[in-house]
Amino acid sequence: GESVGLHLPTLSVQEGDNSIINCAYSNSASDYFIWYKQESGKGPQFIIDIRSNMDKRQGQRVTVLLNKTVKHLSLQIAATQPGDSAVYFCAEHHYGQNFVFGPGTRLSVLP
Amino acid sequence: EAGVTQFPSHSVIEKGQTVTLRCDPISGHDNLYWYRRVMGKEIKFLLHFVKESKQDESGMPNNRFLAERTGGTYSTLKVQPAELEDSGVYFCASSLPGGASSYNEQFFGPGTRLTVL
Numbered sequence A: 001g002e003s004v005g006l007h008l009p010t011l012s013v014q015e016g017d018n019s020i021i022n023c024a025y026s027n028s029a030s031d032y033f034i035w036y037k038q039e040s041g042k043g044p045q046f047i048i049d050i051r052s053n054m055d056k057r058q059g060q061r062v063t064v065l066l067n068k069t070v071k072h073l074s075l076q077i078a079a080t081q082p083g084d085s086a087v088y089f090c091a092e093h094h095y096g097q098n099f100v101f102g103p104g105t106r107l108s109v110l111p
Numbered sequence B: 001e002a003g004v005t006q007f008p009s010h011s012v013i014e015k016g017q018t019v020t021l022r023c024d025p026i027s028g029h030d031n032l033y034w035y036r037r038v039m040g041k042e043i044k045f046l047l048h049f050v051k052e053s054k055q056d057e058s059g060m061p062n063n064r065f066l067a068e069r070t071g072g073t074y075s076t077l078k079v080q081p082a083e084l085e086d087s088g089v090y091f092c093a094s095s096l097p098g099g100a101s102s103y104n105e106q107f108f109g110p111g112t113r114l115t116v117l
Helices: none
Strands: A010-014 A019-024 A033-039 A045-051 A054-057 A063-067 A074-076 A085-094 A106-111 B004-007 B011-015 B019-024 B031-037 B043-050 B053-056 B063-066 B075-079 B088-095 B111-114
Touching: A010 B031, A019 A106, A033 A063, A033 A074, A045 A054, A045 A063, A045 A074, A074 A085, B004 B088, B011 B019, B019 B088, B019 B111, B031 B075, B043 B063
Parallel strands: A010 A106, B011 B111
Antiparallel strands: A019 A074, A033 A045, A033 A085, A054 A063, A063 A074, A085 A106, B004 B019, B019 B075, B031 B043, B031 B088, B043 B053, B063 B075, B088 B111
């Protein structure tokens, strides 16, 4: 599988705790955002998305929060499980342009 | 339904050699994207096909990279000649018709890990 960068931001959480992964985006005109999960040896997988006319969206065990004032996006994972261990990427999109990805955060779930 | 597939999964070549990566998108997905992630950095857009046409190739690093999508089905990405800085994981993604301005979900392949020695 793909090796993870030595300098990738890492978040370690205990199994069962909640995780919060943060992302700062660059373009104030971006109007659509996605969180992706990438497990070792696999491509990024869609988790949840949010449009700029919303500030919160919930899925199954995941919540995305959007703060357009400070251009900040976060992903909250409730009751983190070992299977949640992966690299998480945020991506922003602006009409007429392609997606721009963040650098990624590695989530490690401790037993 | 099969997802996006990429071949090979790994490729190790020497500087100056040529490598061709292949991507088979999900059937019916007109949009095909190539991305690259170098070690520890963000996933960067390379280019976008709509069917067989290049919609946006603004992310292609230089003219050593050539992408094709003959017939609007599978796509190839050739690097010739390869340089050390080309090492990384190359992802392909596809989505339903609608173009980059739409919000159709992009489905990613597993990637090709390219190592240039």
